Amino acid sequence: MSLNGKACIVGAYEHPTRLAENLSVVRLHADVAKGALEDAGLTKNDIDGYFCAGDAPGLGATTMAEYLGLKLRHVDSTECGGSAPILHVAHAAEAIASGRCSIALITLAGRPRAQMMAAQAAAQEGRPGKSPLSLKPPDPDAPELAFELPYGPATQNLYALVAKRHMHEFGTTSEQLAWIKVAASHHAQHNVNAMLRNLVTVEEVVNSPMVSDPLHRLDCCVMSDGGGALIVARPEVARELSRKNGRPLVMVRGTGEAPKHGMGGQIDLTYSAAAFSGPVAFSEAGITPADIQYASLYDSFTITVLMQLEDLGFCKKGEGGKFVMDGNLISGVGKLPFNTDGGGLCNNHPANRGGVTKVIEAVRQLRGEAHPLVQVPNCTLALANGIGGALASRHTAGTLILERV
Amino acid sequence: MRKISAPRVLPESLPFWQAADEGRYLVKKCQRCGQVHHYPRDICPFCLSADTVWQDSPGTGVVYSFSTMGKDDAAYTMAYVTLDEGITVMTNLVNCDPQKVNIGQKVRVVFQPTEGGHAVPMFTPV
Numbered sequence: 001m002s003l004n005g006k007a008c009i010v011g012a013y014e015h016p017t018r019l020a021e022n023l024s025v026v027r028l029h030a031d032v033a034k035g036a037l038e039d040a041g042l043t044k045n046d047i048d049g050y051f052c053a054g055d056a057p058g059l060g061a062t063t064m065a066e067y068l069g070l071k072l073r074h075v076d077s078t079e080c081g082g083s084a085p086i087l088h089v090a091h092a093a094e095a096i097a098s099g100r101c102s103i104a105l106i107t108l109a110g111r112p113r114a115q116m117m118a119a120q121a122a123a124q125e126g127r128p129g130k131s132p133l134s135l136k137p138p139d140p141d142a143p144e145l146a147f148e149l150p151y152g153p154a155t156q157n158l159y160a161l162v163a164k165r166h167m168h169e170f171g172t173t174s175e176q177l178a179w180i181k182v183a184a185s186h187h188a189q190h191n192v193n194a195m196l197r198n199l200v201t202v203e204e205v206v207n208s209p210m211v212s213d214p215l216h217r218l219d220c221c222v223m224s225d226g227g228g229a230l231i232v233a234r235p236e237v238a239r240e241l242s243r244k245n246g247r248p249l250v251m252v253r254g255t256g257e258a259p260k261h262g263m264g265g266q267i268d269l270t271y272s273a274a275a276f277s278g279p280v281a282f283s284e285a286g287i288t289p290a291d292i293q294y295a296s297l298y299d300s301f302t303i304t305v306l307m308q309l310e311d312l313g314f315c316k317k318g319e320g321g322k323f324v325m326d327g328n329l330i331s332g333v334g335k336l337p338f339n340t341d342g343g344g345l346c347n348n349h350p351a352n353r354g355g356v357t358k359v360i361e362a363v364r365q366l367r368g369e370a371h372p373l374v375q376v377p378n379c380t381l382a383l384a385n386g387i388g389g390a391l392a393s394r395h396t397a398g399t400l401i402l403e404r405v
Numbered sequence: 406m407r408k409i410s411a412p413r414v415l416p417e418s419l420p421f422w423q424a425a426d427e428g429r430y431l432v433k434k435c436q437r438c439g440q441v442h443h444y445p446r447d448i449c450p451f452c453l454s455a456d457t458v459w460q461d462s463p464g465t466g467v468v469y470s471f472s473t474m475g476k477d478d479a480a481y482t483m484a485y486v487t488l489d490e491g492i493t494v495m496t497n498l499v500n501c502d503p504q505k506v507n508i509g510q511k512v513r514v515v516f517q518p519t520e521g522g523h524a525v526p527m528f529t530p531v
Contacts, residue, residue, distance in 0.1 A: 146412035265443030265492030
């Protein structure tokens with residue numbers, strides 16, 4: 001079943017906080033749910049489908065339904081890390097198309113930054129603290145665990161391995177990767193909620209401390225608290241809301257999802273799962289990458305963006321380095337404006353998961369509600385892509401193409 | 406020195422770790438499709454046959470990619486090494502200056518002790 005035209009995004013909300021010392025995870029989820037409902041002009045009694053991933057506390061969807069007092073006829077807890085909300089939009093469209101629900105709420109939230117600060121304080125006092133970067137404790141039943149954990153896999157080095165190989169295969173340079181951060185900083189300077197609002201230069205990125213070579217500190221995303229929510233609805237509902245609030249429809253046109261893993265040891269780090277999810281989404285939408293006017297690309301690290309640009313077909317494999325140079329990703333300057341909110345690299349990476357903020361900024365662009373200094377003129381086709389998990393070991397990509405109608 | 410956590414071993418990979426304690430590197434091969442796979446499992450990921458067997462490996466290969474993280478004594482070098490059998494395995498590069506290592510560097514296995522568990526295979530330049 002094609003999902004093209006089967007659902008619209010009618011609500012989107014990003015939590016303004018970046019440090020939630022006194023807000024619980026469930027409260028953050030509730031805050032963003034309320035924000036998205038208000039944005040859509042709906043009440044909680046309108047919601048009959050709910051979607052969340054592993055960042056929701058307790059029993060996930062059940063716990064959230066209880067906290068928010070939701071009466072649901074459809075739930076989905078698809079968990080694939082940071083790309084989950086992008087899959088949730090597709091799954092919501094699918095559920096709506098098959099009559100399982102009419103108006104679906106998606107939430108993502110977390111407070112890894114506050115947890116990290118608490119853990120650091122605890123460590124200074126000799127007390128144990130919760131590791132903020134792990135999505136959850138290692139599962140002793142995971143079959144790969146014995147063959148990976150002794151070697152110290154961290155998010156940083158599992159992306160660095162990909163960057164190092166890309167440089168080897170294609171001659172990509174640290175300066176080229178740095179352009180991705182530079183572009184994000186150009187956008188973040190206009191976002192009052194962004195964690196990093198300073199403009200940075202290529203030199204500043206490549207001279208920042210090495211984290212895991214070849215990735216520098218400024219090649220990495222921020223760690224932030226907060227979250228975001230989306231509301232996906234039947235087109236009839238969306239049209240009625242649009243008539244009331246005068247906003248354009250934001251229609252789901254294309255969706256794709258796919259995991260990539262160790263392939264029994266046939267490791268090839270030159271591509272990501274977006275090479276699988278992207279063509280499916282473009283095919284469903286009936287458009288090509290050249291038609292996309294704005295792209296939200298998952299930016300856990302600069303290399304993540306580079307891989308998606310190539311794998312989604314915005315440039316040829318191996319030419320991502322050249323593509324991102326000279327401000328080609330900067331709104332108003334380059335050919336492909338990306339992450340105009342500042343992205344995970346500068347703005348926000350709530351719960352160590354960047355998927356929901358990717359969709360939210362795409363919605364802002366299509367509605368014409370991005371910051372005027374980064375708004376893409378007459379933006380009608382936008383893409384949001386997520387990479388959840390780790391680029392060098394196993395991850396799931398989700399691609400979403402949206403159109404303003 | 407960085408402490409190496411002991412591998413948490415599932416029954417189906419126990420022979421790998423027992424061999425590692427004896428300084429031998431084993432790979433898993435499928436008798437039905439003939440392919441070697443990693444990480445080793447009972448069921449072949451290529452054809453789902455349960456007819457898989459352990460096979461001794463010389464434990465030699467080349468560096469596919471690597472990255473050093475951490476400072477001073479805590480620094481360690483994560484890597485993927487492509488073994489002669491054609492599988493690429495996650496590992497660490499040890500007993501070397503990673504600044505002098507290149508992708509394609511020939512390496513051989515060395516077994517490193519862990520915190521109260523089986524030895525783990527790592528690789529060093531030859």
